Amino acid sequence: METGIxxxxxxxxxxxxxxxxxxxxxxxxxxxxxxxxxxxxxxLEMVQREALSQAEAGxxxxxxxxxxxxxxxxxxxxxxxQLVIETVDLPLCIDSAYPKxxxxxxxVYKGKPLVNSVTGEEHSLARVLPLVKDxxxxxxxxxxxxxxxxxxxxxxxxxxxxxxxxxESAGISxxxxxxxxxxxxxxxxxxxxxxxxxxxxxxxxxxxxxxxLGASNVSFGLPDRSLLNKxxxxxxxxxxxxxxxxxxxxxxxxxxxxxxxxxxxxxARRYIEAYRQRQTPxxxxx
Amino acid sequence: xxxxxxxxxxxxxxxxxxxMVQDRLSAGEDPLRILDDARRGVEIVGxxxxxxxxxxxxxxxxxxILKQITDMVKPKLTKAAEVKRLGKVVVxxxxxxxxxIGKDIVVFMLDVTxxxxxxxxxxxxxxxxxxxxxxxxxxxxxxxxxxxxxxxSMKDTVGAIxxxxxxxxxxxxxxxxxxxxxVRSFAGADAYGKDAMDAVKLAKGWIRG
Numbered sequence: 414m415e416t417g418i419x420x421x422x423x424x425x426x427x428x429x430x431x432x433x434x435x436x437x438x439x440x441x442x443x444x445x446x447x448x449x450x451x452x453x454x455x456x457l458e459m460v461q462r463e464a465l466s467q468a469e470a471g472x473x474x475x476x477x478x479x480x481x482x483x484x485x486x487x488x489x490x491x492x493x494x495q496l497v498i499e500t501v502d503l504p505l506c507i508d509s510a511y512p513k514x515x516x517x518x519x520x521v522y523k524g525k526p527l528v529n530s531v532t533g534e535e536h537s538l539a540r541v542l543p544l545v546k547d548x549x550x551x552x553x554x555x556x557x558x559x560x561x562x563x564x565x566x567x568x569x570x571x572x573x574x575x576x577x578x579x580x581e582s583a584g585i586s587x588x589x590x591x592x593x594x595x596x597x598x599x600x601x602x603x604x605x606x607x608x609x610x611x612x613x614x615x616x617x618x619x620x621x622x623x624x625x626l627g628a629s630n631v632s633f634g635l636p637d638r639s640l641l642n643k644x645x646x647x648x649x650x651x652x653x654x655x656x657x658x659x660x661x662x663x664x665x666x667x668x669x670x671x672x673x674x675x676x677x678x679x680x681a682r683r684y685i686e687a688y689r690q691r692q693t694p695x696x697x698x699x
Numbered sequence: 700x701x702x703x704x705x706x707x708x709x710x711x712x713x714x715x716x717x718x719m720v721q722d723r724l725s726a727g728e729d730p731l732r733i734l735d736d737a738r739r740g741v742e743i744v745g746x747x748x749x750x751x752x753x754x755x756x757x758x759x760x761x762x763x764i765l766k767q768i769t770d771m772v773k774p775k776l777t778k779a780a781e782v783k784r785l786g787k788v789v790v791x792x793x794x795x796x797x798x799x800i801g802k803d804i805v806v807f808m809l810d811v812t813x814x815x816x817x818x819x820x821x822x823x824x825x826x827x828x829x830x831x832x833x834x835x836x837x838x839x840x841x842x843x844x845x846x847x848x849x850x851x852s853m854k855d856t857v858g859a860i861x862x863x864x865x866x867x868x869x870x871x872x873x874x875x876x877x878x879x880x881x882v883r884s885f886a887g888a889d890a891y892g893k894d895a896m897d898a899v900k901l902a903k904g905w906i907r908g
Contacts, residue, residue, distance in 0.1 A: 443845075444876055480847040482882045510848055561797050561822060600755035601800045634755030634800065 416551055416588050416623045416656075418474060418504040419524040425473045425504055427591065427623050427656045432672050432683060434656040435665065436474040436506050436527075437467035438629065440497070442481040453483040457496050468501040470662035471687075475501065476529060477518075478508035486514035491521045498523065506553070506658075512540040519548040527551050529658075530593065531580075533558035533572040542583040551589035552580065553625055556612070562595055564604075566612040569594060573616050591625045591656060592616055598633035599641070606631055606645060610652045617653040625656035628664070643667035650675060666691075704733070708740025709747070711757060713764050716740070720768050730775040737768045741811045748804075749896040755800070762807055784815040786906035787837035791819030791828060792875075793844045793852035801875050801895075802843035808895040809841075814902060825852075825859035832865050839902045840869050842888065845876035853886035861887075870905040872898060 415428035427434045440463045442449040451459045460477075467475055477497055479489045486509050497505060498521075506527040507518045515528055530553040531541040545552040554576040556562065556569040563569050573592050580590050594612040597605035609631075613624055631645045632638035646657055646664050650671040657668065669687050672678045704723070707716045716737075723733050744761040747753040788809050792802045799821050806818045817831055832840065840860070842853050853873055860866055871888040874897070883891040889905075892898045 442877070449877065481877055482847070482850050482879070482885070486847075510846060557797070598755065598800060601759070601803070636754055 436658040437472035441478040476506040490518040600634040613652040624654040627658040647671040704736040709743035730772040785813040788839040790841040791823035792821040795848040798845035857887040
């Protein structure tokens with residue numbers, strides 16, 4: 414199963430035979446006061462800086478979210494998307510809880526974006542799937558429905574079936590659906606990591622869709638978060654995710670190592686290249 | 700001696716703390732005093748958590764130890780000696796939002812510091828808040844949320860409380876990932892708390908009134 418996402422000049426293929434695709438998570442004001450303040454003022458300079466630094470860190474796709482209090486996303490999200498498109502040539506993942514804001518951003522996008530996200534909730538399926546279809550996008554499905562997020566893998570699998578069915582009957586190809594199994598913090602619930610790994614395996618085996626994962630939440634409320642995030646992404650890759658939503662600079666080395674170990678980095682080209690870059694950081698940065 | 704249990708629990712030494720409780724019960728000490736020490740120990744845990752010296756699993760662990768102590772002490776408590784509660788608080792994550800970690804921590808700390816807490820859970824419809832306030836006569840309400848969707852839900856919840864004629868009877872505090880003073884003002888709540896210790900401080904201030 415291969416999912417293609419594109420900007421005007423670049424295409425990223427997500428799938429088993431390819432390196433794990435990394436979606437940069439940092440253009441998102443959740444939990445980031447400075448970015449929240451800037452977005453409230455309509456100031457997109459930080460967005461631009463995050464776009465550049467994540468591209469430089471090796472992101473394949475950039476998530477763009479401007480959702481915070483006091484922001485009119487219908488107005489600001491397309492502006493942010495436009496600015497990021499002008500700044501870097503990476504494909505984008507358009508991220509909003511509001512279908513109207515998604516649509517406004519889809520209108521200005523050029524290429525085939527990812528939409529983040531649809532859930533198994535009726536209101537979401539009914540409003541987001543037609544947008545994905547109309548604009549020829551791919552979509553991230555979250556394993557959540559009107560009952561909430563189930564704490565076991567069987568029910569998460571059942572929600573995935575529902576999302577895939579509904580998307581297909583809305584005319585969206587299965588290859589354009591990426592499922593995010595949703596990670597809870599292990600600090601609060603010790604079983605949340607193993608549930609995700611288990612769910613990834615089950616969905617992969619039954620439905621064959623590509624899987625993404627917002628991985629950073631796993632370490633919430635714990636010290637040395639980057640260590641946990643790195644261990645988790647490696648395990649998720651081994652279990653079958655083909656795409657990750659992460660702080661790219663933080664976990665990329667672990668992702669490259671995991672890809673190499675899982676046979677997704679032929680002759681270790683990417684792993685060794687990253688190693689060389691780390692050896693000569695100054696020259697590379699010039 | 701009394702101080703020992705407080706600090707032993709605060710340092711999360713489960714075996715030692717439980718041993719001390721057993722010894723003190725065997726010596727015939729007032730079970731309420733033991734419980735009070737245990738609570739003070741967990742309050743220190745909460746303080747260390749808010750100072751980022753402790754982490755979420757430390758907090759959960761202290762709750763488990765406290766639960767064991769409560770279970771040991773309970774049979775010795777006479778009805779008359781039931782713990783006196785400071786006041787009643789209704790807490791929930793507002794409609795459309797399902798984040799529970801912060802809310803659970805607030806519930807835990809309010810409970811430990813002596814409040815009677817009614818935890819409505821997550822994705823709580825506005826009417827459920829209204830009904831619970833009526834039913835319990837609570838004087839404090841805590842609204843939790845993380846998503847951008849929660850801003851409007853908080854405003855709706857405050858509005859529903861007002862419409863039900865209960866607004867003068869309760870103080871409303873909000874908290875959660877993206878909440879701040881601006882959201883408080885938008886929602887029409889009385890205060891914003893940045894963490895669970897803040898929530899306890901606010902509730903204490905209001906209930907002592």
